[in-house]
Amino acid sequence: MSSGTDIPSDDENTRIGWTEAAADPAYRDAVLELLGALAYGELSAFERLAEDARDAPDLTAKAEIAAHAAAEFGHFAVLRGRLAELDADVTEAMRPFAAPLDEFHRRTAPSSWLESLVKAFVGDAIATDFYREIARRLDDDTRGLVLATLGDTGHAEFAADRICAAIEEDPRQAGRLALWGRRLMGEALSQAQRVVADHDALAAVLAGGAGTAEGLDLAELGRLFARITEAHARRMQRLGLQP
Amino acid sequence: MSSGTDIPSDDENTRIGWTEAAADPAYRDAVLELLGALAYGELSAFERLAEDARDAPDLTAKAEIAAHAAAEFGHFAVLRGRLAELDADVTEAMRPFAAPLDEFHRRTAPSSWLESLVKAFVGDAIATDFYREIARRLDDDTRGLVLATLGDTGHAEFAADRICAAIEEDPRQAGRLALWGRRLMGEALSQAQRVVADHDALAAVLAGGAGTAEGLDLAELGRLFARITEAHARRMQRLGLQP
Numbered sequence: 001m002s003s004g005t006d007i008p009s010d011d012e013n014t015r016i017g018w019t020e021a022a023a024d025p026a027y028r029d030a031v032l033e034l035l036g037a038l039a040y041g042e043l044s045a046f047e048r049l050a051e052d053a054r055d056a057p058d059l060t061a062k063a064e065i066a067a068h069a070a071a072e073f074g075h076f077a078v079l080r081g082r083l084a085e086l087d088a089d090v091t092e093a094m095r096p097f098a099a100p101l102d103e104f105h106r107r108t109a110p111s112s113w114l115e116s117l118v119k120a121f122v123g124d125a126i127a128t129d130f131y132r133e134i135a136r137r138l139d140d141d142t143r144g145l146v147l148a149t150l151g152d153t154g155h156a157e158f159a160a161d162r163i164c165a166a167i168e169e170d171p172r173q174a175g176r177l178a179l180w181g182r183r184l185m186g187e188a189l190s191q192a193q194r195v196v197a198d199h200d201a202l203a204a205v206l207a208g209g210a211g212t213a214e215g216l217d218l219a220e221l222g223r224l225f226a227r228i229t230e231a232h233a234r235r236m237q238r239l240g241l242q243p
Numbered sequence: 244m245s246s247g248t249d250i251p252s253d254d255e256n257t258r259i260g261w262t263e264a265a266a267d268p269a270y271r272d273a274v275l276e277l278l279g280a281l282a283y284g285e286l287s288a289f290e291r292l293a294e295d296a297r298d299a300p301d302l303t304a305k306a307e308i309a310a311h312a313a314a315e316f317g318h319f320a321v322l323r324g325r326l327a328e329l330d331a332d333v334t335e336a337m338r339p340f341a342a343p344l345d346e347f348h349r350r351t352a353p354s355s356w357l358e359s360l361v362k363a364f365v366g367d368a369i370a371t372d373f374y375r376e377i378a379r380r381l382d383d384d385t386r387g388l389v390l391a392t393l394g395d396t397g398h399a400e401f402a403a404d405r406i407c408a409a410i411e412e413d414p415r416q417a418g419r420l421a422l423w424g425r426r427l428m429g430e431a432l433s434q435a436q437r438v439v440a441d442h443d444a445l446a447a448v449l450a451g452g453a454g455t456a457e458g459l460d461l462a463e464l465g466r467l468f469a470r471i472t473e474a475h476a477r478r479m480q481r482l483g484l485q486p
Contacts, residue, residue, distance in 0.1 A: 043305065043306060043309060046293070046296075046309055046312075046313075047293060047296060047297045047309070050289070050290060050293030050294070050296075050297075050312065051293070051294075051297070053289075053290060053293075054290045054293075054294070058334075059334045059337055059338060059341065060334045062286065063286060063319070063323070063333060063334065066286060066289055066290070066316055066319070067316065067320070069289075069293065069312075069313075069316070070289075070312075070313045070316035070317070070320075073309055073310065073312070073313035074313065076306070076309070077310070077313075080306070090306060091301075091302045091303045091306065094302055095302060098302065
């Protein structure tokens with residue numbers, strides 16, 4: 001994952017550490033699921049960026065994108081290490097999330113270099129925002145780890161610069177890319193809903209958080225999606241695209 | 244690059260450091276060319292392994308191969324760093340080597356997962372052997388750097404294990420893979436000759452070495468190719484393949 005975000009990541013909800021929180025087996029299961037989902041996301045981001053590096057129009061871009069891919073792999077390695085500490089196997093933890101994420105990528109296969117840049121910029125940011133929202137509900141230790149793996153690899157700025165330059169050169173691109181951005185948002189929400197629907201433990205954390213009875217009511221869920229949608233709109237505008 | 248090797252890499256030819264050697268502008272140019280060739284080789288190895296990770300038959304293999312790809316990128320970053328120290332741009336240094344290496348990969352595109360493993364095991368080892376031979380003729384500083392970037396990423400052992408298991412399961416694979424190994428060797432030698440023919444400065448280092456009049460005579464050149472060919476044969480035998 002990469003890309004800046006406008007979702008708050010401060011520690012307003014700082015409450016308890018992993019040991020205390022994991023005394024609840026349901027919470028422990030949810031965190032293993034979350035780490036598995038994130039791990040597959042990073043591995044998948046690595047693969048996609050490696051493909052973008054292969055298709056890059058020049059050697060400078062190729063080397064830069066390859067660096068971002070390697071950084072995503074570094075995030076994956078952190079998650080795999082944490083899963084090993086928790087006696088969980090990364091392959092098993094990732095397995096349930098491979099199909100929905102692969103499906104997202106199949107449904108949003110870029111048809112051009114520019115579309116792949118927008119996908120990297122906008123798509124990863126949506127995922128990052130979503131995970132940041134979940135992170136706020138986690139124990140302190142897991143939250144720190146998750147936020148570290150969501151750190152920007154520098155790809156967002158690289159992609160935004162290239163996209164803005166391309167639109168400046170050929171303003172007719174803007175309409176098509178705006179549609180593309182909306183499609184990415186729609187597919188991302190659709191797959192996120194599928195993941196939450198299929199993973200009760202994960203959904204419970206999203207709804208409740210670590211070791212608290214503090215529930216996520218429907219109004220709060222609405223605000224969550226509103227924040228993600230607004231952050232997406234601001235990013236599209238930053239690219240000069242109609243959200 | 245990866246893979247173990249039987250080519251001697253000891254410091255029998257240790258003579259001088261970079262500062263002294265680089266007083267000769269032709270030697271300096273040759274090293275910049277060499278670092279450029281290696282850098283593109285690493286970037287290319289990164290890309291190819293990332294593709295292998297994408298096509299891996301299971302999530303465990305995917306994660307492991309992605310790790311090897313990221314390690315190759317680490318080698319690339321070392322070479323880019325050294326080029327920057329020498330006030331050279333990695334993109335410019337790599338440019339002349341992109342075509343022959345891309346051509347090698349086009350001519351040896353694996354048609355199966357097993358062929359891609361053999362290519363990774365055998366092909367990278369040939370390149371590594373070739374660069375180790377060159378390294379023996381370099382100044383101490385450059386040699387140390389080059390040998391470090393030729394370090395095994397763990398991919399050779401991974402690939403060899405999987406290949407041996409596949410042949411054990413279906414011994415009929417052995418004949419086809421043996422042919423594939425010979426084809427890889429032929430294409431590698433052909434592209435290596437092209438690179439040497441097109442790069443006089445590099446050829447001069449291969450022939451002469453850093454800051455010495457010690458020439459590489461034809462008999463020594465013959466022994467060099469014999470060593471590379473023999474090392475290749477031993478690797479094929481290790482896989483249970485007719486060299």
